[in-house]
Amino acid sequence: xxxxxxxxxxxxxxxxxxxxxxxxxxxxxxxxxxxxxxxxxxxxxxxxxxxxxxxxxxxxxxxxxxxxxxxxxxxxxxxxxxxxxxxxxxxxxxxxxxxxxxxxxxxxxxxxxxxxxxxxxxxxxxxxxxxxxxxxxxxxxxxxxxxxxxxxxxxxxxxxxxxxxxxxxxxxxxxxxxxxxxxxxxxxxxxxxxxxxxxxxxxxxxxxxxxxxxxxxxxxxxxxxxxxxxxxxxxxxxxxxxxxxxxxxxxxxxxxxxxxxxxxxxxxxxxxxxxxxxxxxxxxxxxxxxxxxxxxxxxxxxxxxxxxxxxxxxxxxxxxxxxxxxxxxxxxxxxxxxxxxxxxxxxxxxxxxxxxxxxxxxxxxxxxxxxxxxxxxxxxxxxxxxxxxxxxxxxxxxxxxxxxxxxxxxxxxxxxxxxxxxxxxxxxxxxxxxxxxxxxxxxxxxxxxxxxxxxxxxxxxxxxxxxxxxxxxxxxxxxxxxxxxxxxxxxxxxxxxxxxxxxx
Amino acid sequence: xxxxxxxxxxxxxxxxxxxxxxxxxxxxxxxxxxxxxxxxxxxxxxxxxxxxxxxxxxxxxxxxxxxxxxxxxxxxxxxxxxxxxxxxxxxxxxxxxxxxxxxxxxxxxxxxxxxxxxxxxxxxxxxxxxxxxxxxxxxxxxxxxxxxxxxxxxxxxxxxxxxxxxxxxxxxxxxxxxxxxxxxxxxxxxxxxxxxxxxxxxxxxxxxxxxxxxxxxxxxxxxxxxxxxxxxxxxxxxxxxxxxxxxxxxxxxxxxxxxxxxxxxxxxxxxxxxxxxxxxxxxxxxxxxx
Numbered sequence: 001x002x003x004x005x006x007x008x009x010x011x012x013x014x015x016x017x018x019x020x021x022x023x024x025x026x027x028x029x030x031x032x033x034x035x036x037x038x039x040x041x042x043x044x045x046x047x048x049x050x051x052x053x054x055x056x057x058x059x060x061x062x063x064x065x066x067x068x069x070x071x072x073x074x075x076x077x078x079x080x081x082x083x084x085x086x087x088x089x090x091x092x093x094x095x096x097x098x099x100x101x102x103x104x105x106x107x108x109x110x111x112x113x114x115x116x117x118x119x120x121x122x123x124x125x126x127x128x129x130x131x132x133x134x135x136x137x138x139x140x141x142x143x144x145x146x147x148x149x150x151x152x153x154x155x156x157x158x159x160x161x162x163x164x165x166x167x168x169x170x171x172x173x174x175x176x177x178x179x180x181x182x183x184x185x186x187x188x189x190x191x192x193x194x195x196x197x198x199x200x201x202x203x204x205x206x207x208x209x210x211x212x213x214x215x216x217x218x219x220x221x222x223x224x225x226x227x228x229x230x231x232x233x234x235x236x237x238x239x240x241x242x243x244x245x246x247x248x249x250x251x252x253x254x255x256x257x258x259x260x261x262x263x264x265x266x267x268x269x270x271x272x273x274x275x276x277x278x279x280x281x282x283x284x285x286x287x288x289x290x291x292x293x294x295x296x297x298x299x300x301x302x303x304x305x306x307x308x309x310x311x312x313x314x315x316x317x318x319x320x321x322x323x324x325x326x327x328x329x330x331x332x333x334x335x336x337x338x339x340x341x342x343x344x345x346x347x348x349x350x351x352x353x354x355x356x357x358x359x360x361x362x363x364x365x366x367x368x369x370x371x372x373x374x375x376x377x378x379x380x381x382x383x384x385x386x387x388x389x390x391x392x393x394x395x396x397x398x399x400x401x402x403x404x405x406x407x408x409x410x411x412x413x414x415x416x417x418x419x420x421x422x423x424x425x426x427x428x429x430x431x432x433x434x435x436x437x438x439x440x441x442x443x444x445x446x447x448x449x450x451x452x453x454x455x456x457x458x459x460x461x462x463x464x465x466x467x468x469x470x471x472x473x474x475x476x477x478x479x480x481x482x483x484x485x486x487x488x489x490x491x492x493x494x495x496x497x498x499x500x501x502x503x504x
Numbered sequence: 505x506x507x508x509x510x511x512x513x514x515x516x517x518x519x520x521x522x523x524x525x526x527x528x529x530x531x532x533x534x535x536x537x538x539x540x541x542x543x544x545x546x547x548x549x550x551x552x553x554x555x556x557x558x559x560x561x562x563x564x565x566x567x568x569x570x571x572x573x574x575x576x577x578x579x580x581x582x583x584x585x586x587x588x589x590x591x592x593x594x595x596x597x598x599x600x601x602x603x604x605x606x607x608x609x610x611x612x613x614x615x616x617x618x619x620x621x622x623x624x625x626x627x628x629x630x631x632x633x634x635x636x637x638x639x640x641x642x643x644x645x646x647x648x649x650x651x652x653x654x655x656x657x658x659x660x661x662x663x664x665x666x667x668x669x670x671x672x673x674x675x676x677x678x679x680x681x682x683x684x685x686x687x688x689x690x691x692x693x694x695x696x697x698x699x700x701x702x703x704x705x706x707x708x709x710x711x712x713x714x715x716x717x718x719x720x721x722x723x724x725x726x727x728x729x730x731x732x733x734x735x736x737x738x739x740x741x742x743x744x745x746x747x748x749x750x751x752x753x754x755x756x757x758x759x760x761x762x763x764x765x766x767x768x769x770x771x772x773x774x775x776x777x778x779x780x781x782x783x784x785x786x787x788x789x790x791x792x793x794x
Contacts, residue, residue, distance in 0.1 A: 041518065398634045
């Protein structure tokens, strides 16, 4: 267990010795998680990401704040839907089988809308990835956001990279014990809050919050709170980069989405190589701009070396860009030795061509076009979504019943849906073979057409008998149409009337 | 004997098992640590389980566990809870009229659901899973009722059965006119023509004329002068298009000769009153109820 820590500690001790350039320390940070160094047979080598300051770090702070605010705040937004529906803007109501998203309400049989949302999300991810690489991984993925948050807590309590390495190396003292317990306590609190916010998406948030703290909430609420607490604590606190490197399929998939014109966090090897320490007063001609200070490696939360080139482990968080730019400023060189760039541009510069970005490419256009098409389809579907609907299931056992007077009867289970927030009388009518008669089972003396009272946001199931005189039986299968209407909207459902087809 | 000296593979740095097969040595790669810990955790879990729950067989029984948990008791409790829950709606069902039941969607739903499951368990064997019946077993979906199609009639038929062992069973017997030599074969052939003519089929007019008096003497007492049947005797209507034992001349002939009569068991002694009430509502709602 101790061996990897000792190795890192030795490296930390060495950090104070070497200078990469005048005023720039050479960090003996190692890319312990790069494919070439790591081993499946050795315990995880701890990574101690160093705090950086700069444009991308600032962007990540802002992104983290927005993302966390969104996650924790969304269940608390109210949305008035009238007296018969919940007033929570985003709610997965499992008990009543409804999904609410602001003005959208989805019933279980409309799950294709959720499929559409997921397709839309995937296509959005494809488009962004083909344009700017793994921005999802670097800025928006919950694994990244929460790991970043956990590292921030770790840094606030235990200090930055060097202090953390020293603390881990030091023997157990009261101070170390206090720091470690404080860190894990805060981690657990964040994890519990994460699990706590999760369950608010499935119940009315204010009432659940009240019952949660008084201990009267449903057992499943505590169970899922516990599960989410455990996963958050272990994934963001302990597993971190291993989730991205070993567990996540996305790094593998994204390789198929990017090409040589995709913007990615890139070490400009054409400018940086050959690398090496720079002594004060030495000329910069004939050598690369990389002074091999390893600050980019020390800053990397994934434990890799960006100078090894594009690699699966890199989440494109851009923290190495900030680290390198700070160093470049100190040695009075232009920023951007590591920056958002394309592999193609490196080739172009090597050949002496002008570097440029080609954002409009066939795959980008394709992703954008499909994205727009699906979005338009969804928008059309949602805007024309009826507040009434009709489902008809024909009885198949028995398929038809012969009656004493030679007429034939079919039975139908008819489901009338009222998606509005008020009780409505819906007009149910039927068109069928000549001379037909109807009866609604369970409603005394009721026949079609009839006004069917349906409670708000509910479905009413009726069993309807359709009888056709034997003389009017023309074919074995004759068309039947059910029609439901509220005056403005009409929904029809076509089915058939079956018999042996013989007129008698 | 296990090798006492540990041998380490030079390439991987992993210990070997010490065995050698044709110059190949097997690495003794340690189990993944997470797996090992999960394994230990399950061992600890199982010990807790032994203490809390029934676990080990003994000579006379088994260890009960300190929680005294028994799945048999749990089921008994659940059945009891379900029964008391049914009791409430069942009481309503027993006294309510059909109109009252149909006016209460919850009660109607309860009766239909309970009836449907009881029908599948007890009735579907003969009447079919959809109540569609078979030859000799009445179709419960249609509007033909030998013993009446009102809710009360259906309930009584289910309770006492037809030609069952119950003393107050629904009872009727059609004589075996042919087998018991009550009628001559020629008379039976003519009677078949008469029956066909009753339901509007094309029949031999002379044969019909020959047995008109005979029908009035032998058949009308149960089937009625016009052949419309009599529910008091469970006598079928001969003028309609429905035939329990088939409507061809051969089938009608066979019925007059042997006078087949099916048996429906009494359910009053096997099913509780609530189930019978629910069954009656379900059968009534299949479509033929009066």
